[in-house]
Amino acid sequence: MSAPPDSAAFLAELRAALSADAVLSSAEELRPYECDGLSVLRELPLCVVLPTDREGVQAVLRICQRYGVALVPRGAGTGLSGGARPIRGAVLLSLARLRDILAIDLENRSARVQPGVRNLAISEAARPLGLYYAPDPSSQIACSIGGNVAENSGGVHCLKYGLTVHNILALEVLTAAGEVLQIGSQAPDSPGYDLLALMTGSEGLLGVVTECTVRLLPVPEHTLVLLAAFTSVAAAAESVSAIIAAGIIPAGLEMMDRLAIEAAEDFVHAGYPRDAAAILLCELDGSTAELKERRLAVEVILQRHGASAIRMAEDAATRLLLWKGRKAAFPAVGRLAPDYYCMDGTIPRQRLAEVLEQIAAWSVEYGLRVANVFHAGDGNLHPLILYDANAEGQLHAAETFGQRILELCVAVGGTVTGEHGVGVEKLDSMCVQFNAAELAQLHRIKAAFDPEGRLNPGKAVPSLHRCAELGAMHVHHGQLPFPELERF
């Protein structure tokens, strides 16, 4: 992607359409935007634009169309797969200044918000009405709802309450050409193709979200957290399957292995048992009667699977303490080694034990420690591979190890990403996940929204060439099977 033929005229048009302070173009101003949460990949954009309303976004899209310039939409920039990483010669379109909560509707239990509103701010605003927004990615203090829609974000509670896609009702989207699409409604189903789900998780490749109506839920009457310790990872993993198989859907069901437990204890002293091979944190919510019954059922299952110690927290303070170690686990593990590589793959729940065992074996083979902290109930793994980028060969080993984990996820019937998205990080893994016909179909959908390929190019869906070069795709006589899609 190269800068437009007349960069000065292009920037002048943007400044005229927005306001002078809404277009950043000096190297100094651009620096804070050079990466998202995947900080190993940095790049400076052509400029950053910060419109304050839909009309501003529309103006930017139309000017970019006239000049043939690409755009990278960006929420809070907390994404972990490089989805919002700038592209040289492209505009970085920040939605951060569209940050109004437009309405909270008690009767429909919904909130209409602009894309730059922070995830947690929605729950804070709804709280006086006894409502909240359920999806809670770890970054919820900072991440924006627009970014959540782009990545179909999950979180600890998505086991019971679903991903972003299950918690949004309607979107206002601008196409690459600046056309306005109203998608979805308050109704449970909408006629026409399901563009609401299609847009959610599309990583900014299909359109720019300028408004979002989310579903709000009543704050649960009661909540309790159980902590169970196990002498083996396999026993903890089997408990997870057993709880779900019993028809119990906890609000959250998280697992940590020994290395993660130790790191968390050293860091925040949550009182986790250091001698355990693994712990489970199981949150239950509901009415008093429901909770009493479910808690007993869960305890019986945990004990049957050999849980060596079970602690329970009912009051808010003790609950927060039990969660504190889990929430601090990533930075805590970060203190164990100069660098870590956070993986994100999903597997069918009942394969947890064997997959964790294989990861442990590879850890020995590669000589790299791995801490596991993850959404066990969803089968959403987050192995953290510890390494030292300054030690000869360790970065490469960590990447190879990580790639093998993702391939294993696909092999057992899972996927290469749980909730962090593909971005630029997982492009090669997508060649493992999908065959040529499937990738070609994804590119055709992209073309149906953005025929010039100017929205977040090079992200989320690898080109057929890239997969062919990786050897993951069969190429006939040096020809790609779908020549019409070459430009993607």
Added chain:
Amino acid sequence: MSAPPDSAAFLAELRAALSADAVLSSAEELRPYECDGLSVLRELPLCVVLPTDREGVQAVLRICQRYGVALVPRGAGTGLSGGARPIRGAVLLSLARLRDILAIDLENRSARVQPGVRNLAISEAARPLGLYYAPDPSSQIACSIGGNVAENSGGVHCLKYGLTVHNILALEVLTAAGEVLQIGSQAPDSPGYDLLALMTGSEGLLGVVTECTVRLLPVPEHTLVLLAAFTSVAAAAESVSAIIAAGIIPAGLEMMDRLAIEAAEDFVHAGYPRDAAAILLCELDGSTAELKERRLAVEVILQRHGASAIRMAEDAATRLLLWKGRKAAFPAVGRLAPDYYCMDGTIPRQRLAEVLEQIAAWSVEYGLRVANVFHAGDGNLHPLILYDANAEGQLHAAETFGQRILELCVAVGGTVTGEHGVGVEKLDSMCVQFNAAELAQLHRIKAAFDPEGRLNPGKAVPSLHRCAELGAMHVHHGQLPFPELERF
């Protein structure tokens, strides 16, 4: 759509690829297929093909591609909006002979089935494992899972358990060109655009489903049904909003008005109170403790809204009796007049009372009686407009009345179809629901899957021309805004 240049050669190829008895082409053989559940619209197809496996479907798709022939995919043909109505000169592709349940997976709580498997057959097969498939359209004895996917079918229990889209995990889909796409997985989220949701409800326009993996749920421990009678429709409607607002999600929450109650009573003697202006049927399921608590909460709400009589059924026989009237309501109403027009629109729940009032006013204005039997909890209305097609002007009056109801649904923030799909019946209403840019986007998605427009042409999404002719779309200087999409 016209027959291929050499019809005999085309049929011979189909017969060679399948078997002689899998290709029907005489008028006599075609007659049973001339309509689906929307029986007022009849047409004979070029031929009916009945492949027995994926390879057979693939062969049909490839032969049709070579001859440039269109196809209409068909499940059990129970759809109510004409989605599976044959098209002259096109092949009717029946999936009825792909009817194997391939696997029931207890650990993953899922079933892998062929598209022709009946909805209820899945639950029957899963029952010995204590599991069932939740979506239950009224036609569940007959309708097929492939058809359910095509229409994103709902049912009485989708209030709590979701529509088809929320209960499928993976699909095997053939494109118009016969390419195989594996979509979705056992994992909660899949990378790439959400093709699973996109395909669900696409009414056979994007691809042909050849395999479907559905989610199974544990059969609830206990179930009970409450019947509440009200002296006004508005009070019943307000109870519905109040129950949901209290954070209670019943397994089903259905409403019937006086005409529907009387018709049902005359027909099946379910014991409904004939003097009530409206009744609610509220089904609750869960564990014993949960039910006890929720039942009390619901009763308090019903009484507070003036419910004049509340009956409860806990045992299976009494429950079935209470449901019997609801399930028989459509045929029961059918006995009141020579013809009825079953509408299907969705509105935000809290607008129920005023929308029902407006329908009652129009009923007087048009001189046509209306019975209301519907999924109140979902805001999914089914007004049944009674008329006599042989009485001068009544068919036209019923259609105009119906169209006004759908426009009202859109005006209050709802949609023109709840669960019956668009098919051919709702094409004009789609011009009300969507603007030109939105319709154009739907057509571009169609083109991304089926560039030649040979899968179920003329269904589900109206052409821009059609909407322009209806005056529902602004046409500049006699030109359609999107000339490249003229052929759709």
